[in-house]
Amino acid sequence: MIVFIISHVLSPNPALLWAGPxxxxxTIQAVAAEYHLNDPLLTxxxxxxxxxxxxxxxxxxQTGRTILSEVMFYGPNTLELVLASMVVIIVAGVGLGxxxxxxxxxxxxxxxxxxxxxxxxxxxxxxxxVSVLVxxxxxxxxxxxxxxxxxxxxxxxxxxxxLDALLEANWPALQSGLYHLxxxxxxxxxxxxxxxxxxxxxxxxDTRWSTHVKAAQARGxxxxxxxxxxxxxxxxxxxxTVVATTFGWLFSGTIIVEQIFAxxxxxQFSYNAIIxxxxxxxxACVLVFTVGVIVANFIADIIYTVLDPRISLGEGG
Amino acid sequence: xxxxxxxxxxxxxxxLSLFGLLTTIIFVVLAVLEMVTLGAITPFNxxxxxxGAANLAPSFLHLFGTDFEGRDIFSxxxxxxxxxxxxxxxxxxxxxxLGIVLGTLxxxxxxxxxxxxxxxxxxxxxxxxxxxxxxxxxxxxxxxxNVTLSLIxxxxxxYVRLVRGAVLAVAAEDYVAVSKSLNSxxxxxxxxxxxxxxxxxxxxxxxxxxxxxxLTLSTLGxxxxxxxxxxPELGKMVSSVTYSFFLYPTQVLIPALVVMLMVxxxxxxxxxxxxxxxxxxxxxxxxxxRVLGKLEDPRMKGNPGQSPGPAG
Numbered sequence: 368m369i370v371f372i373i374s375h376v377l378s379p380n381p382a383l384l385w386a387g388p389x390x391x392x393x394t395i396q397a398v399a400a401e402y403h404l405n406d407p408l409l410t411x412x413x414x415x416x417x418x419x420x421x422x423x424x425x426x427x428x429q430t431g432r433t434i435l436s437e438v439m440f441y442g443p444n445t446l447e448l449v450l451a452s453m454v455v456i457i458v459a460g461v462g463l464g465x466x467x468x469x470x471x472x473x474x475x476x477x478x479x480x481x482x483x484x485x486x487x488x489x490x491x492x493x494x495x496x497v498s499v500l501v502x503x504x505x506x507x508x509x510x511x512x513x514x515x516x517x518x519x520x521x522x523x524x525x526x527x528x529x530l531d532a533l534l535e536a537n538w539p540a541l542q543s544g545l546y547h548l549x550x551x552x553x554x555x556x557x558x559x560x561x562x563x564x565x566x567x568x569x570x571x572x573d574t575r576w577s578t579h580v581k582a583a584q585a586r587g588x589x590x591x592x593x594x595x596x597x598x599x600x601x602x603x604x605x606x607x608t609v610v611a612t613t614f615g616w617l618f619s620g621t622i623i624v625e626q627i628f629a630x631x632x633x634x635q636f637s638y639n640a641i642i643x644x645x646x647x648x649x650x651a652c653v654l655v656f657t658v659g660v661i662v663a664n665f666i667a668d669i670i671y672t673v674l675d676p677r678i679s680l681g682e683g684g
Numbered sequence: 685x686x687x688x689x690x691x692x693x694x695x696x697x698x699x700l701s702l703f704g705l706l707t708t709i710i711f712v713v714l715a716v717l718e719m720v721t722l723g724a725i726t727p728f729n730x731x732x733x734x735x736g737a738a739n740l741a742p743s744f745l746h747l748f749g750t751d752f753e754g755r756d757i758f759s760x761x762x763x764x765x766x767x768x769x770x771x772x773x774x775x776x777x778x779x780x781x782l783g784i785v786l787g788t789l790x791x792x793x794x795x796x797x798x799x800x801x802x803x804x805x806x807x808x809x810x811x812x813x814x815x816x817x818x819x820x821x822x823x824x825x826x827x828x829x830n831v832t833l834s835l836i837x838x839x840x841x842x843y844v845r846l847v848r849g850a851v852l853a854v855a856a857e858d859y860v861a862v863s864k865s866l867n868s869x870x871x872x873x874x875x876x877x878x879x880x881x882x883x884x885x886x887x888x889x890x891x892x893x894x895x896x897x898x899l900t901l902s903t904l905g906x907x908x909x910x911x912x913x914x915x916p917e918l919g920k921m922v923s924s925v926t927y928s929f930f931l932y933p934t935q936v937l938i939p940a941l942v943v944m945l946m947v948x949x950x951x952x953x954x955x956x957x958x959x960x961x962x963x964x965x966x967x968x969x970x971x972x973x974r975v976l977g978k979l980e981d982p983r984m985k986g987n988p989g990q991s992p993g994p995a996g
Binding site: 619 | 811951
């Protein structure tokens with residue numbers, strides 16, 4: 368709905384925008400006719416929702432292929448990158464936050480805080496350029512771009528390269544895929560994860576001196592048991608919500624990181640759409656990103672109920 | 685010790701928050717100077733191209749070197765400061781104002797108004813920040829006002845939620861019920877009871893958030909969306925030289941590092957403020973080895989990390 372307002376209502380002359388500033392008047396007319404831009408707004412809204420429900424985003428004016436097929440090609444690649452980053456975020460974020468909180472006020476705590484605050488403050492373009500410079504130019508241990516599928520024959524099943532290689536037991540492909548995945552995924556993860564260790568740390572601080580932890584210690588429970596069952600589990604509840612919100616940052620980050628790492632995903636696709644003023648594609652990309660965020664939040668809600676038995680879905684609670 | 689002095693002492697006692705405070709002050713002062721003197725503090729004209737002196741490495745004449753058109757990078761950075769800091773401040777300020785007005789109304793009035801506002805923020809929060817402001821800025825076309833607007837559209841919902849949540853918590857307190865029963869007006873309750881409780885957390889969040897706004901703004905600049913060609917902006921400086929970053933890494937790294945320093949400054953400051961204002965943590969804050977504030981539990985004195993153990 369908002370996407371519709373932005374793309375159809377806000378701009379003074381959408382047809383001109385979609386066709387490009389140098390387009391001839393007849394081209395503008397043709398574009399306006401093709402995308403129903405001359406009709407009344409309500410009619411346009413109808414066509415817009417129709418295209419949403421059928422997944423028919425129209426034809427990419429630059430390549431001539433349908434936008435849906437392009438999204439289906441680039442989407443899984445982005446999913447691969449984002450999910451790999453998510454794994455790094457959960458492991459590194461929760462781990463660092465936990466260590467930092469349990470060592471409150473010490474040098475370790477300050478070091479970890481400085482680290483996550485600095486990575487959080489780093490613009491995506493800086494972080495991505497630095498990691499390419501350092502890890503593939505100065506110390507060439509990782510490839511500087513691509514997802515590793517070039518020159519390797521495989522049959523796409525899910526479209527996610529690493530997963531396909533795994534399903535087919537195609538070990539050289541899997542190796543190449545993982546090898547190409549490590550650097551962009553870690554970069555994207557470390558640049559987006561700042562808030563996860565931060566919330567983890569503060570909820571550790573909230574719980575570790577609270578009465579229920581003291582009670583558990585007073586009952587004579589082992590320290591490890593107290594930490595695992597009473598401190599860590601409580602802290603994880605807050606952290607889950609935050610992990611879901613980092614999906615928004617991850618998707619935003621893919622626009623820059625994919626471009627610098629030449630990763631063939633939605634991020635690079637939308638970057639190219641922006642610089643070439645390819646609006647039909649941009650609208651589709653924004654929609655795909657939004658659906659991704661909504662799905663991520665939904666999954667977080669489910670994990671929530673597993674971690675915290677007090678919360679139940681769909682009972683007004 | 686007055687509250688303001690205590691706060692200042694807490695901020696300067698911790699290396700991270702001290703760094704944040706100093707960086708923020710330095711960059712804001714530089715930006716204000718640049719604006720007040722109308723660009724007289726830059727050693728070179730940031731727009732003058734000089735192809736004879738292109739791609740120079742940093743030296744005493746050109747502190748940060750020159751770019752592919754021979755423009756002095758140091759002068760460009762200084763010229764870009766008011767734009768980056770100004771837009772970020774404006775975005776956060778407008779969002780805070782919107783958040784306080786809408787959040788207080790929603791949290792206090794409840795009912796249909798609350799429902800509408802909350803569903804609206806839900807809709808806006810579903811979009812990834814950069815993607816949404818990118819789409820708006822690209823549609824509206826490049827101008828200072830448009831890029832600010834595109835960021836505000838993404839920024840305000842978080843503040844409405846923050847203020848509403850805090851107002852809801854305050855409204856449940858007994859003293860508000862007492863105030864109501866004494867026939868206090870809506871504005872009186874908001875001014876005397878709600879705002880003083882809500883403002884500190886909003887301001888702390890806003891401090892860190894200025895950095896976040898700056899990150900998104902410079903990313904828009906990097907993508908060459910929204911910021912007019914005539915305006916200097918740090919992210920835009922990076923993108924204009926991206927293709928030569930293997931050859932001349934300093935041209936890319938320096939403007940980007942300045943962004944990073946500023947964002948880090950604001951977030952360290954915000955983080956420091958949050959810890960300093962958190963009453964729950966106060967008994968555990970150490971200044972030069974001594975615990976600040978009164979201790980509830982004398983057994984934890986000087987050793988806040990350790991639990992008293994079951995024997996206590």
